[in-house]
Amino acid sequence: MHLNISRNHPSSIPTQIAAEIRAAVANGTLAPGDAVPSTRALAQQLDISRGSVITAYDQLEGEGYLLTRQGAPTRIHPELTVTERPKTAVQSGLSRKVARPRISLKPSPGNAGAIRPATWRKAWREAAKHPGTDVDNAGEPELRSAIADHLRLARSMALTPDQIVITGGSREGLMCILHSLGTGLRVGVEDPGHPGLRRVIPLLGHEVVDCVTDGDGVVVHALPDDLDALLVTPSHLYPFGAAMPVPRRAELLEWAANTRTTIIEDDFNTELRYRISPQPTLSSLATNADVLTLGTFSTLLSRELAAGYVVASAATAASLREIRSILGVPVSTVTQRAIAHLLDDGVARRTSRAVHRDLARRRDILREHIVPLLNDAGVRAELVPGDGSDLTLRFRQPSERDQFEARLLAAGLECGHESALWTNAGDALVLSFAHLRGADFEQSISFIAREVSMLVRAQNATGGDSNG
Known part of the structure; x- marks a missing residue:
């Protein structure tokens, strides 16, 4: 062997x-x-x-x-x-x-910070001690109170439990929001931006409107004034890697109030991307603008956990509760109580600190070892700006890209494509490492290093110019 x-x-x-x-x-x-x-x-x-x-x-x-x-x-x-x-x-x-x-290196809203199985088992044991009650489609009061306290401590958001609606994840939360707004909507999305939730919009019969985005987020003066809603990720601007600065946020909220456009804020991964306090949510800054915030537990606690929430005004939350009572499948009571236990016990905040350290380590490995190795092979490799661990790989010829992708696929690694992330994108490969478990990250790095080393040796053997 x-x-x-x-x-x-x-x-x-x-x-x-x-x-x-x-x-x-x-x-x-x-x-x-x-x-x-x-x-x-x-x-x-x-x-x-x-x-x-x-x-x-x-x-x-x-x-x-x-x-x-x-x-x-x-x-x-x-x-x-x-x-x-x-x-x-x-x-x-x-x-x-x-x-x-196979290991997928496609960009994902997940992270490497799933809590330990023993911690999960303890939370479930605590949740299962209580007798079952009638399921509340809007979410167990215990969980809504825990989320309100968690957001107060982690995001400085002053909320009441009545402003929170529990959902089966961000996608279901978005579906409920769009149903509450009506039919035949024009919904703006960031371009470029993460594909994630935008795929839900046409499935419900609404029109997707691409909105120009730069390194600070959506370009407000370029927004069409006939949108019914605008889906944004101000705390995770992809692929720029930054967060929307406060002046742009204020400008966006003023525009939304003037045009009566509902802002849907996708707040995924926010707490895991910053070693200092994350930016405030749009909903916490809003005055006259209608802002709804989508949150999820899959990035903070476990990728396998299909549970999330919507933060809205008390009036809008009442409408969402009514819609969810018709459309939504209730999240298990035990699951909700287990999550509440993890939030109240401080597990979520400790997990986020551990993830910060691990993501920083992964980014250092990519920057110090993998990027130079790829560059030596004639591949222009760049880390996406910010705190994440995504790589974009640009090749001299499409054939080189296809051959490299085929070699990784043969080794069990699936790449992402820049062209699949937004309209008018380039042809680079995108490799995302933040969502991988520890063993998968190490395995991926080993595969990539081995394949690139073999490529360099082949180029040297044939007298090729590896700096292209």
């Missing part, structure tokens, strides 16, 4: 070993049931400590890649979930198999 391990790599030796074995399974070099070298033999082969190999094997066993039994060779797990791999010209009639899971 050949593994490409380097002491100069940004990832640790055990992480590289695990990534190489995953890659061998993904490309068919190793199949379920195949034996792998013993920890002692592989350590001697790679000239590294046996402890590093043991650490890597333990990780892979925990992930279900390896099966170890007393007195028997360690093997790729025979019951590893696999899918058939397309046959190639060099394959025999027996089809190889590859692991089903």
Whole structure:
């Protein structure tokens, strides 16, 4: 078994070993049931400590890649979930198999900060102690009170629980808002901007209107004055990486009040993107403008948690509650109480601080190791400005981009495309790392570093100009 391990790599030796074995399974070099070298033999082969190999094997066993039994060779797990791999010209009639899971590097509103399973279990145990009651479609009073307190402490928002409506996530929250506004709406969206929620709008029969955006957010003087609503992400301007400054926010709110346009503020990821206090929400600054704020728990607590909320005026919240009683599927009472426990216990705020540290570490690894490596290979790699960990990769030729993407896909990594994020976009690849779990981040970095190193060696062997 050949593994490409380097002491100069940004990832640790055990992480590289695990990534190489995953890659061998993904490309068919190793199949379920195949034996792998013993920890002692592989350590001697790679000239590294046996402890590093043991650490890597333990990780892979925990992930279900390896099966170890007393007195028997360690093997790729025979019951590893696999899918058939397309046959190639060099394959025999027996089809190889590859692991089903892939790592998506497409931009995502998620983050790497899911709370620990033990913390979740404790919250659920506390929530399950209470007897069941009739489900409130607007949300359990306990959770709405916890959200109000959390937003007061984390965002300096003075709210009452009656201004909060619990939803099944941001998409359902947006659907309820649009239903409350009427039919045949003209809804403005940021361009460029994150695709996220904009896809919901045409599904409900409304018109999407692209609105020009610069590094400070939507350009207010360029906004059409016949919009019914405007969906904005003032605290996460994509792909610029900044937040809308207060003067632009004030200008936008004045425009909204004058044109009687409802502002829908998507507040995702806000608390996780700033090492200092985040910007105030538009709703906390609004005077005469009608502003509704969409919040979600998926970025702060867990990506698997389909729960969110809408912050609105008391009158608008009453309308949303009525709509949700007809359209919305109630979020589980136990889930709501578990979230309330996590908010009241300070878990959410501690999680955000831990995520800040991890995102800073990831950004440092990308800036110090991956970006220079890509640039040496003739790829113009740039970190998206701000606190995030997204990379844009621009290639000299479309064929080079396609070949690079194909190599990553073969290794189990799925790239994002700049052209899919907004209209009139470029042709760069976009790689997002903030939403990955720790092991997936390390694996992705190892794959990318390996593929780029191979590309540079190939260019050097052929006498190519790697600086393009």
